[in-house]
Amino acid sequence: MSLPGAVPPSAPVTVDGVASIDEELKGFAAYVKSKYPNTTSTALQRPYIDDVIHPAATEDFGISDELVEDSESTVTVLVALDAKTAEQDYLGLFWGGDLVAGGKITSSEAGKYKTFKIEGKKIPEGSSFLKYTVYKAVGGAFLESPTVSTLFRRGQPGVKGTQGVGLELSAPVVALPASSVIGQDEAKAGIKVTILAYLSMNENDVIYVYWGDQEISHKVTEAQVGKPIELMVPEGVVKAEGDSKSLPVYYYVADVVGNESEWSEETRVEVNTEGVTLSAPEVLSGNGAVITTGEIETASISLDYVALQFPGKFQVGDSLLLHWVGTTEQGQSTSKNFGPLIVQDSIKPQRVQIPYDQWWPLGGGSAQFSYTLTPKTGVPITSKKGYINVTGMASLLPVPTIHKTEGGWVDPDLKFINVLIPLTANFQAQDEITLVWHGTKSEGSPLSIPVKKVPVTSNMVGNPIAIRLAGLTFLKVLEGGFVKVSYHVARGKQVFKSETATYEIGDPVESLPAPATELPLINSTLDPDNDEYEFNMVIEIPEGAEQPAPCTIYLHWETSEGDYYRDELKVSKDDNGPFRFTVPRSVYELEGAAPVEMTVYYAVEWPGKPIAASADFVFTVATAAMQKNFIGAPVVPLEVGGKLNLTPIIDNLLPVRVDHPSLALGDEVVIKVGNYSSGKMLLTSAGAKTFNLPLDRVLAQNMKSLLDSAAQPLAVRYELVRNGTTQVILSNVLNLQLIGAVSKENFESVGARTLPLGAVLECPGLTVTVTRGHCSLLCSRCDGWYPTWGNIISTGHGAHIKFTLRGLAKAISFDIADDFRGAHKVRFYTAAGTVITTIPAPKFSDAKPAGYRPHSTRVSFTSPSSAIKSFEFMDGGTNVHLDNIRYTPF
Incomplete structure (x- = not known):
């Protein structure tokens, strides 16, 4: 049966979504001014808790157990940032006297607000106070905000410890006349409903009583706690709901912070105040039987509808209009009419089909129904109301x-x-x-x-x-x-x-090292005809890239022909690397007569954190016959006898020359150095051309070649696309063995990341190891801490971090910035691990090079005899920025 009144899909109504943080914080400021009139204008802004009960009785904020019921749930605290705070200031958030979160103000947050996500286990139960402190980056001042009061209450009304968990509250007691039928006289006097005392009963609890679908509420007073409470259902409510043979009366309780009890058991009563003679519609099961249990289970609905039957006898031409109210477990009600159904055959049962889509959202809720009979000749009459509980999985509103x-x-x-x-x-x-x-x-x-x-x-x-x-x-x-x-x-x-x-x-940030093949490739080229690749090949993930486990590693494989392959590997906390992916031959099988370039990378997904991606691993698949057609390899002017000495390179430039005699105006060239790609470069003149590549970025994307160049030399090649064509011509490969070491590290080629205790970070110029506490690699743009600028190492309070050089040094220097000017130390080691000496970091008031700020300076040390292999910075308990490490080769 088609449903009259069905509405076709509509175009959405568009409204502008406006960030309301300023409006919310402005409203909170007005509240603060009213409640705390003695707050001075020089005070910091008070912290604000978003999306909780505000205010909650006498407290500023109320937090319910529901908000933090699972391990991933958090409460959001917003701190408004005004002129009293600035970029790089450190905020520490204290709840009940304990530090629960902290962080520096970034450039995007300065002058706006900072967000903190607080896990439920860090929120003190009961009444408490929330505040924050500010450590000024410039000037070293310490500021403390005024407090706000909080109330965090675990558990539901009706539950105490393990008592009452998952149980309905006691049914309400409805005072009935001797006839057990509520009529006009009883309604006029009001119906007395008694709510029995329940577990965890508190002052300011609100009891929501439902008379059918009509709601009345009552706030519990201090004198009523622990006692039965009598409420009166007024005549207006009784008449608004109307007559019913079996009207449900039930309730739930919400406490002052928003914790809600389970629904109570129902009490069913008969109401006949208007003398309605038409019985309520009947709900039918899938086999056509009338459901008399008072409930229907969504899982038992076998058809795509549930039929409701109109009881009684009707005449041909009568009109039957069904009134339907569905109420979800959350209490959201939706009213709809189905019909009218015009009686065509008075002998047959008169039924209307309610689609399944109307039932499934009501799991844990209920439905109410009645109908209006409009006789072919006569006055419309409305029936009594019927009710049915809907059991099944409770549903939230549909996802946006x-x-x-x-x-x-x-x-x-x-x-x-x-x-x-x-x-x-x-x-x-x-x-x-x-x-x-x-x-x-x-x-x-x-x-x-x-x-x-x-x-x-x-x-x-x-x-x-x-x-x-x-x-x-x-x-x-x-x-x-x-x-x-x-x-x-x-x-x-x-x-x-x-x-x-x-x-x-957007795409994940590339902060992880590139993968590699299990077997080293010759000239960055894989020959699929080799026996090793007859059935498959293996891609290895660099050791430690999966930390912290558990996580999921996704392998992505793209070809220059537009093909794509993906695989994944789940890593548990107890799994040990190295982790490998076996790639079937069908993925790298050549289907044409031309070489194909492969780009392989991986991404790591941790629970509750953004996905991190690796640098690309790029290689060519070509048979031996194809490789004979490659054009001549590029030239690296600094190369001597197949070796590239990194030590003399002080300008961070790696020159690469392409000198094929046929190079012409408008040709496009892409230089590939291992996993590094220059991107397309247009030739503006004919003939040979030299391109300068950023050495630190080349090395950062080829750490395996840097760490073990003998086993994996650095492969340099280029691609040529002739002017007016799309065909890619590949060059031969120039293999370079890297010797020496770059003598400067500014971390600009390494992506931002956290560095927990034990973390090892390989950079072009050195290896970073966290030996105590934790550190971070982040981007800083604070003028007050210049020249620690751009990507820097930020130490945690009291952290120790070790820097192991790629070569040996006679002298070392690095920049340090610290707004608290703590007493830090630096310890220097030989290659054998022997301590050369330990020095204090210089005082910030000492003479320093030009351009340094009051809170920045430079640490310099020259070894009297022994070669320096590493040094360890020991934070004195404040938090510093380290950058621009340079050394003089021994």
């Missing part, structure tokens, strides 16, 4: 989607995006929709962007809603990270929550 995205990936450079709230969210006029945008930036730090509430107007009802967001505000700041998107629908005092969608914003 970002329009025109594929595979959960969003381009961070989009000017605008549309977040679609589906029609099945069943919003009504005067509802308010709040979009929740919880992001994680590429380096792992949180960023929540509150979005202004969207009021639902009558024009929006019946259509999906598209919330339009500006890409610069909501996407670009999260490039390389991800966002979790959900929404809330507020209807009066009720709030209904949706499922959550996760989207990756």
